[in-house]
Amino acid sequence: MIAAHPEEEKMDTLKNKISGNDPYCVLITITMIASATSIGLLFRAISFPEANIVIVYLLSVLITARITRGYVYGIAGSVIATFAFNYFFTKPYYTFSVNDPTYIITFAIMTVTAFITSALTSEAKQNAMEAQEKEAETSALFQLMNRLTDAADMSEIAGITTETISKTINCRAACLCFDENGRPEQSFIQQQSTGKQVRRKVHDASEITDSIEGLRTAFAIGEEFYDWPIYGRETILGILRIPKETAIVMSEPNKRFLRSVIESTALAMDRFRSAQQQQRSREEIEQERYRSNLLRAISHDLRTPLAGIMGTGEVLMDMTCKDDPKYSLVQGIYKDADWLYSLVENILSLTRLRDGKLAIAKQPEAAEEVIGGAVNLMIKRYPKYEIKVRVPEELLIVPMDAKLIEQVLVNLLDNAIKHSPSDSEICVSAVKEENNAVFTVLDSGNGISVSDLPNIFKMFYTARPEEGDSQRGIGLGLTICEAIINAHGGSIEGHNRTDRQGAEFVFKLQMEGSKDGQQK
Amino acid sequence: MVSRNETILIVEDDPQIRNFISYSLKQEGFRYFTASTGQSALSNLVSEKIDLLLLDLGLPDLDGMEIIKRVREWSEMPIIVVSARDQDKEKAEALDSGADDYLTKPFSATELMARIRVAIRHLHREGGNKQQSKAGVGDLMIDFDKHLVYLEEAELHTTPMEYSLLSLFFRNIGKVLTTKYIIKEVYGVGYGPDTQALRTLTASLRRKIEKNPAKPRYILTEIGVGYRLSDE
Structure with missing residues (x-):
């Protein structure tokens, strides 16, 4: 005291x-x-x-x-x-x-x-x-600073300030704190008598904000109070309210004292805020590390046995004659493991993308290399299919995360292959249109049915093929494509071809603005 | 069953994967040892005569990178690294530390055997005559002495930079070269990490030797890692 x-x-x-x-x-x-x-x-x-x-x-x-x-x-x-x-x-x-x-x-x-x-x-x-x-x-200021140092939160700081001002100027001063978004809190603290403080509801929050924002003098004049804003380094932290009758007759030394108190309070509030922010970012880093450890553990624990099952399945298939009924059984195991593996991969990618935590590391990449990489993977996976590739003679350099765009192309090509007979033509191309690189994946399969069209990018939505679930989709492939393209600031759409039967997926990526990406 | 002289060390902590790799190697006629930890791998490397190392990067006890570095202190044996799909950084780092190739889980046994054959061939080629004057892949041929490149028997005009890049690939047929390594070899140490120039150079070289540069037959892109001159 x-x-x-x-x-x-x-x-x-x-x-x-x-x-x-x-x-x-x-x-x-x-x-x-x-x-x-x-x-x-x-x-x-x-x-x-x-x-x-x-x-x-x-x-x-x-x-x-x-x-x-x-x-x-x-x-x-x-x-x-x-x-x-x-x-x-x-x-x-x-x-x-x-x-x-x-x-x-x-x-x-x-x-x-x-x-x-x-x-x-x-x-x-x-x-x-x-x-x-x-x-x-x-000495009052010194004591104020001393007490402010020990304050545990914003309202305690406000309380101490209010008490000091009230005692020194002999009035019922009040203090309203602002939250981190620069908006006033619901209630403010007012000194009722020595050692007694009350919380009063703020009725005219927007009015207060307006009057403070347009402020050219040191204080704003309200109905009940004169309001002195407490400014921090970046934002407003609160306002100090002196009852009108006291404020009108306040002497010069009192005003000077008030300014010093406001300064000390601003310092204390600022310090508290930055400490709070540090604490929060520490917690976030901690959580992030925990998350990524968990994801890593899950992915490792799921992938390793699946890789084992798939590899063993393949070896078994090699050992078995194709006419042997055992062959198709082993093939079944292999396919299921493969499907499960893709599912795990997709869920992991989507988790990272959906959180917005997946860092998109954009770098200038050659479009033809990314297409080439994706096509190469597909040829290995489906040797029976013929994939045509068209790229412009001029090298197309596009800022992107190549690994992710490759995944988009793989998912689109995989879709195209799943919905097309094995001898049909699948085509992937890239062209430059104004400031965009436009990637297109075409197939000549059955196309997308009208009822499916609005839902293709929805999570877990799969088109129901007539032949039952012999070729079940994962229902995440296109969702992931959309998430990746959105994260790049591009656009993606899917529709049926107009020239003939088949589906067409098109995505656009901006060619310039790579600097933005790199700076992030 | 073909009988071969080479001995391969499989370092992999998952027993199932170890089993099917062992089986495939046996089918191919290779001799092999297995190790499930980094420590036992190191002791195997010292006590046995190993020709090729197949290394899983995610080992329970030692960092795979550490093993690569230690092996490279005394041996040039081919090292093929096995890693998960989202470990591009580790892959590039492993290649820069001295690994020759990498495979991503899940990999097929066929693919693995192909890679092992390439690495073994590479080993013999280097072991045999280091100063070979000619090399070829498919219809593409290079004459190191004359500094000339032939495509389908016809002489192909290349710029000095293109030749330099192509000769680097021919000296490392089938091996994955990281972007960082290529830039260092072609442009020099002081060039910095600019990959743009390399992409342009590769693109112009591809336009000369590939029928379709987006579906390359010779210079394959390893996205996020680097390039490789195909061996098939």
């Missing part, structure tokens, strides 16, 4: 300076003059020289100036003292007239002396007071 007394006393002095009128000070002035007069009367009774009386009056003015605040009472005191001296101690007594004109000089000197004395005294007192105020401010 902040030591209460010096602050409260200081607050009184500040208030007095503003009002400039305090019965206490008037009373002191009157008492001092009255005492001086009584002593003077006593001196006259025992026949002391008059000069002593003058000295007593000067002393009374000095004491008045020392005790009271400001210059007013000292100056008033010196004038009153002169008149009192005139009234009580110069002949004729109890009148303001003077018999001996030399007294005029006495009056003048007395007034001037009293004036100077009181002025000097008041100034010394003023300086001392200001120094004290500054010291109190400094």
Whole structure:
């Protein structure tokens, strides 16, 4: 807690300076003059020289100036003292007239002396007071900083700030925090009385945001509060609200103090935010590592046995005569394992793509090489099919993640082969159209049925072939293609050929803008 | 069954995969040893006379890369690396560390045997006469002495850079060469990692020797890794 007394006393002095009128000070002035007069009367009774009386009056003015605040009472005191001296101690007594004109000089000197004395005294007192105020401010700020360092969250910081301001300026200050998106929170903290804070609902959130955004001065004027924004390094962190009646009459030193408090609060809030962000990114990295470890483990644990089954199946097929019924059984095992393997691969790719976590490492690649790679894979997998390839004479360099685009082509070609008889023609080509590289995969199979057309890119959607599930699709191939092309910022579509029977899949990739990709 | 003299070491931690590889090798007439860990692989390499190493990169105890580097300290034996599909970086790194070829799981036994035969042939060719003056694949021939290239018996005009690239491929028939390695060999050490120039060079060479550059018969692209001159 902040030591209460010096602050409260200081607050009184500040208030007095503003009002400039305090019965206490008037009373002191009157008492001092009255005492001086009584002593003077006593001196006259025992026949002391008059000069002593003058000295007593000067002393009374000095004491008045020392005790009271400001210059007013000292100056008033010196004038009153002169008149009192005139009234009580110069002949004729109890009148303001003077018999001996030399007294005029006495009056003048007395007034001037009293004036100077009181002025000097008041100034010394003023300086001392200001120094004290500054010291109190400094210590309040220091304590504020100390407490802010230990604050555990934003609302605690707001609470501490509110308390400090309320105590120092003697008002019911409030503080509204903004969230990380720069929007005000639902409620704000207000000081109710010493040691008691309440949370009040924000009714005019958008109004507050608007008034702060358009702000050209240090604060915004609202219905109940004057709002001082607390700016961090990047965004607004909150606003400090001072009740209107207090804010209107706030003195310059108070405003200065307020600015310092706002600065310290901004620093503390900023520090808290960045610590929070660091913590969060650490957690994210941790999670990401956990995820990728898990994916790696799953993929390894599934792929390895499947690779074993497929390899063994192949060897068994080689050992078995094709007429042997065992051959088709082993072939069944092989095909199922192959299907399962593709499924695992596809699910893994899709998981990575869907999360948006798969880093697309775009690099300038030759379109013909990627097509060549995909076609080469397909020829190995389906030696019976003939795949035609057409690329332009001019080398087509396209920024892309070659491995992923190769997968798109493989998936599209795989689809084409699955839906076409083995002697039919499949064609893949790439051309340059304006700023795009356009890749096309054509087949001359049955095409896509009208009912399937809107759904082909949907997850797990497979066209139902008439011959049952002898050639089951995985239903993920096209979904993955779409995800990959979207991640590249390109577009993909599938429809039936217009020139003849068959399906046509087209995807476009931007040719320029590779710099963007690389910078990411 | 053909009988061969070469001995192959299979390093693979999955017993099923080890089994079918062993069986296929036996069918081909190779002698072989198996190891399921990196440590036992290393001790096998020291105690036996091994001609070719078939290495799974994902071993439980040692990093496959570590084994490649250690073997390369004392031996030029062909190393074929086996890895999962999404380990392109590891593949390229393994090739740069000295591996000769790679296979992606799941691989077929036929494919594996083809790769092993290529590597063995490569081994004999290098072991036999290092300073061969001519080499050929299909209809493509190179004369190292005369710096000439022949396609279907006819002399083919190549630029010095194209010749340099082609001769690099012919000195490493069937072997996967990483982009990094090719750039270093063709353009020099100080050239940096710019793959664009290499792609353009390959494209222009392909346009001279391939019937369809997007369906190459000679210079095959290994996406994400590099290139290889086909051996078939």
